Amino acid sequence: MDWSKTKTIFIVTFLLLNSFLVYQLIQKQNASELNVRAEMTLQQRFEDNNIRITENLPDEINEGRHIVGxxxxxxxxxxDAVDEEEILFPDEHAMGVVLDEPYSISNDNVNEDIGSFLESEVYNGxxxxxxxWDQENQNLVFYQTYQGSTIYTDQEEQLVLFLNDEGDVTSYLQSFLEVEEHGRKRELLSPLKAIESLLNEQLLTFNSVVSQVELGYYSYFSPxxxxxxxxxxxxxxxxxxxxxxVNAIDGGIQELTDSAHQENEDTSEESRENEEE
Known part of the structure; x- marks a missing residue:
């Protein structure tokens, strides 16, 4: 065996490997710098138009896909999770539970008490x-979530808590969505890029205030x-x-005009105020 040639081959191989690794490192650094510059440029656009973002943006999720509910x-x-309360079945997809005794909800700790009720009394609460909050009918409406993001369904409410005149929970109606991912994973827009898309379409104008940004799941089509x-x-x-x-996959924009969504925002704001107090 010619050790001199073998050693030369090893040296050349290592040099090529090192060169390839250095190239990859440079490419990653360049991509990172481009992202930083793009974000700085976007922030500058916001400053130039005096656009303010008043709350923390959701964490960036790099990839995602459609889901089927x-x-x-x-x-x-x-x-089986229900104790001895009365159970009703309006149809095969829904379960109504009447509590033996009202579950107390304190005006001073509404969010905490409701959270405790969901955790202790509702299956997968x-x-x-x-x-x-449906004030006229005295009930609280909840939607199911997927990986921490809300699934907004226009057809039905996933969980409804019914309250008495004292504001305590007396019963609830629960239905269930089985969720599966659909299609291939796609790169998702960042929260800032989603806001920028509104700026590009002149839906976000000079002196505008972005007061809330939330990632959820919505449907354009009927079931x-x-x-x-x-x-x-x-x-x-x-x-x-x-x-x-703003569609996190293709950037499509749709205006929300449904009063239910408006009400949701109003009640969410009240909920935040209660927490601050």
Whole structure:
């Protein structure tokens, strides 16, 4: 064996490998610098237009995909989780529970008490998030979540807590979505890029205030049978009066005009104020 040639081959191989690794490192550094410059440029655009963002933006999620939510029959585990309360079944997809005694909700600790109720009394209660307060009918509406993001369904409310005149929970109605991911993963817009898309379309103008940005799942289309496809979208509130959905995959924009969404924002604001107090 010619050790001299072998040693030369090893040296050349290592040099090529090192060169390739250095090239990759430079490429990553350049990409990172471009992202930083792009973000700085975007921040400068906001400053030039005196646009303010008044709350912390949601964490960036690099990739995501559509999801399919399918109404499912009431699982036996949910029935077994109920103690001795009366159980009603309006249909195979919903379960109503009448409490033996009202569950007390204190005016001073509304959020904490409701959270405790969901955790202790409702099957998978931690997977539901507050949506709106129906003052006329004395009930609280919640939507199911997927990986921490709310699934907004226009067809039905996923969980409703019914209150008495004292504001205590007397019963609840729960339905269930089975969620599956659909399609291939796609790169998602960052929260700042979603806001920029409103600026590009002149929906965000000089002196505007971005008062809320939330990533959730919405559907443009009516359900197909028991199933419905949802896309990841940013719900962005402007000047506490205009609401827009920005598709986190393709950047499409839709204005929210549904009064229920407006009410949801009003109640969320009241909820935040109660927490601060």
């Amino acid at each position: 399918k109404r499912t029959p009431v699982p036996q585990e949910a029935i 931690e997977q539901y998030r507050f949506a709106s 197909l049978g028991e199933s419905q496809v949802f896309a990841p979208m940013y719900r962005i509130e402007i000047d506490e009066e205009s609401f827009y959905l």
